Amino acid sequence: MSDVQLFSGPNDLHLHSNHSDGTENPGQVVQQAHASGIRTMALTDHDRTTGWAEAAATTASLGMTFLPGMELSAKHEWRSVHVLGYLFDPDDAALRAETDRIRGDRIGRAERIVRNIGRDYDLTWSDVQEQMASDATVGRPHIADALVARGIVSDRSAAFDGILHPREGYYEPHYAPDPLTAIGLITSAGGVPVIAHPVTSGRDRMMPIAFIERLIDAGLAGFEIEHRENTEAGKRTLRALVDKHDLIVTGSSDYHGAGKPNRPGENTTTDAMVARIIERATGTAPRYP
Numbered sequence: 001m002s003d004v005q006l007f008s009g010p011n012d013l014h015l016h017s018n019h020s021d022g023t024e025n026p027g028q029v030v031q032q033a034h035a036s037g038i039r040t041m042a043l044t045d046h047d048r049t050t051g052w053a054e055a056a057a058t059t060a061s062l063g064m065t066f067l068p069g070m071e072l073s074a075k076h077e078w079r080s081v082h083v084l085g086y087l088f089d090p091d092d093a094a095l096r097a098e099t100d101r102i103r104g105d106r107i108g109r110a111e112r113i114v115r116n117i118g119r120d121y122d123l124t125w126s127d128v129q130e131q132m133a134s135d136a137t138v139g140r141p142h143i144a145d146a147l148v149a150r151g152i153v154s155d156r157s158a159a160f161d162g163i164l165h166p167r168e169g170y171y172e173p174h175y176a177p178d179p180l181t182a183i184g185l186i187t188s189a190g191g192v193p194v195i196a197h198p199v200t201s202g203r204d205r206m207m208p209i210a211f212i213e214r215l216i217d218a219g220l221a222g223f224e225i226e227h228r229e230n231t232e233a234g235k236r237t238l239r240a241l242v243d244k245h246d247l248i249v250t251g252s253s254d255y256h257g258a259g260k261p262n263r264p265g266e267n268t269t270t271d272a273m274v275a276r277i278i279e280r281a282t283g284t285a286p287r288y289p
Helices: 025-035 050-063 091-120 125-129 140-149 155-161 179-188 209-219 232-244 270-281
Strands: 009-015 042-044 065-076 079-087 191-195 222-224 248-249
Touching: 009 025, 009 079, 009 270, 025 042, 025 050, 025 270, 042 050, 042 155, 050 065, 050 232, 065 091, 065 125, 065 179, 065 270, 079 179, 091 125, 091 140, 140 155, 179 191, 191 248, 191 270, 209 222, 209 232, 222 232
Parallel strands: 009 042, 042 065, 191 222, 222 248
Antiparallel strands: 065 079, 079 191
16 A cells, blocks of 8 residues: 555544435535544445445545445344445445345335334334435334334434334344355455444344454454444453454444434544555545545
């Protein structure tokens, strides 16, 4: 890699638009990041890349660097595992086939959840569709927004703490590949895989160390350690793995617009780590200003 650094920080590598479960279009997400002082950012919508063009155009207009990305859904046993992929080839056939399968199953799963809820509450699939941008990747946040719009709950957090919590009995599983497959798909497409918020509390608690070691052997590049939902104990464990394997460490906001309290730039990634991601990737290039 050239000694000349073509991007500048601060860097936020995990933001969502309304192409998945954010509430703003990609251009608005970029504008919010810029207003918060971010100068290099990644758009990481769930299981799709359709927001890249708009985000890249807006970053260019604002003198920012854009790192194309995605948050790929995966599952280990009962755990939901999200794998951030950076700078992969969006036209890779195997990766596209898998994301098509994931998104297709998300639709059926969301419809099943809504039918379950509709037995006890005044909620229909049409209510959910009204909360989605055209062709967005549907998810439980859209159901939460529909519950809010119908006045059944006060906000997304209340929906996830109540009706949408698995203990309430309305939950339905959805298809997702195992993390080994997810990492293999991203690396085969020339991308750099980083596990998102890997040590949150509750249902998504940390994968076993032995399995994480297998992921590292398979090409896992690093962890998103600085994230508001990661536990301090979990972060200490991850830092030991980072030191052992010389892994990449990121910090990000996981911004969703009005859908979450997370704000752009509340956690950031160092320039050195962004440079390592760029150097490692072969699938697509950053969009420099």
